[in-house]
Amino acid sequence: MTAAANSANPVDPFVHPALFYADAHEYLAGTVPFVRAGLAAGEPVAVAVPGENLRLIQDELGADAESVRFLDMREAGRNPGRIIPGVLRAFADTQPPGRRVRIIGEPIWAGRSTAEYPACVQHEALINAAFQGREATILCPYDTVRLDPRVLADAHATHPTVIPAGAVAEHVSDAYAPEHVVARYNEPLPPPVPDVLSFSFDADSLSTARHLATDEGARLGLSGIRLEDLALITAELTTNSVVHGGGSGSLRVWAEDGHVLCEVRDKGRLTDPLAGRRPAERDQRGGRGLLLVNLLADLVRVHTGQDGTTIRAYLGR
CATH class of the missing domain: 3.40.50 (Rossmann fold)
Incomplete structure (x- = not known):
């Protein structure tokens, strides 16, 4: 023993x-x-x-x-x-x-x-x-x-x-x-490849952001459940930015090393390192967005600092 x-x-x-x-x-x-x-x-x-x-x-x-x-x-x-x-x-x-x-x-x-x-x-x-x-x-x-x-x-x-x-x-x-x-290891994320889809969103353009992301995801090779996952991830991250990250943010989508990457940046600061890593309580209202992203994505990278927060989700093609 x-x-x-x-x-x-x-x-x-x-x-x-x-x-x-x-x-x-x-x-x-x-x-x-x-x-x-x-x-x-x-x-x-x-x-x-x-x-x-x-x-x-x-x-x-x-x-x-x-x-x-x-x-x-x-x-x-x-x-x-x-x-x-x-x-x-x-x-x-x-x-x-x-x-x-x-x-x-x-x-x-x-x-x-x-x-x-x-x-x-x-x-x-x-x-x-x-x-x-x-x-x-x-x-x-x-x-x-x-x-x-x-x-x-x-x-x-x-x-x-x-x-x-x-x-x-x-x-x-x-x-x-x-x-x-x-x-x-809360380090700035590597820059994306050139010529990525980029879109600035606010509360009035969340639906547009989601559709742009899924259209680009489909063009880059996602389909079926993986494309649905991208839609959910985009919706959760952009909504979190509007509610908790200053009311607006930027979305980027691109392909890299066999994955489609969805990145959302905003001016909020993530102060809880366990955010998205706790199971949701049975009667919990809200607060499930980043948890859902972690459960759906193949990898999630986060960088947060004085200037804001970047969350990058990877989906295998």
């Missing part, structure tokens, strides 16, 4: 270690005992990791796998902004209050794009705020061979405790600073 399976913070019941591994043997040595310890304690257990690692854990667990909720993170967590509301909280919130849950979540793997990584590391940092005070243990594996050293360094900053590759005992991370990570 790993130390991560038993560790508990005397102040905060939430436990969030990073597990470093160099090969399949170390991966299974760190994850399978974690799962079995949870099952033995009567804790609900979920495993959300990339498909190839999912199969490793399932095979090693044997019959115990039947008691575990499995999710392929390449699908469920394709957009890192979707993981807290759509994977982690979606599982934890179905359990009775006060019952500890145990989750393995691996949102960063070799092959994540340069555009995806800032959203990934911000997600890892924000888990700590999203689960503060919750009876939950979330173990996050990191591949020390295939991931960039910068990624491994960031893992020390986003996790209060770490388990070195080949070790069983966890220790406190001296580099832990999740708020600094969120701020550091």
Whole structure:
């Protein structure tokens, strides 16, 4: 049994270690005992990791796998902004209050794009705020061979405790600073390709903005449900700009690296880093726009500063 399976913070019941591994043997040595310890304690257990690692854990667990909720993170967590509301909280919130849950979540793997990584590391940092005070243990594996050293360094900053590759005992991370990570990756977004559709909108032209976006999306290769998703994303982002971002904004739509991108800028400032990452309460009125965008898009990038906020949603063609 790993130390991560038993560790508990005397102040905060939430436990969030990073597990470093160099090969399949170390991966299974760190994850399978974690799962079995949870099952033995009567804790609900979920495993959300990339498909190839999912199969490793399932095979090693044997019959115990039947008691575990499995999710392929390449699908469920394709957009890192979707993981807290759509994977982690979606599982934890179905359990009775006060019952500890145990989750393995691996949102960063070799092959994540340069555009995806800032959203990934911000997600890892924000888990700590999203689960503060919750009876939950979330173990996050990191591949020390295939991931960039910068990624491994960031893992020390986003996790209060770490388990070195080949070790069983966890220790406190001296580099832990999740708020600094969120701020550091709140970086200006790369400029779009030349000659993009651009439109300035206000309260009287929201419908026009939506139609322009979907027409351009169709021209760029979206169809069916993906085109409907673009219409909803455009409507939510532009409406948010009118209501919360100073009454107006600018819309841009273009194609890049196999995706159609929809970007909305306004003069508002997003002060809550968990905006769009919390599940909606059953009786909640409003406040679901950015959450819906995260649930629909393949990636969402956000930059907010003194001059305003830019939100960029990616939809695969």
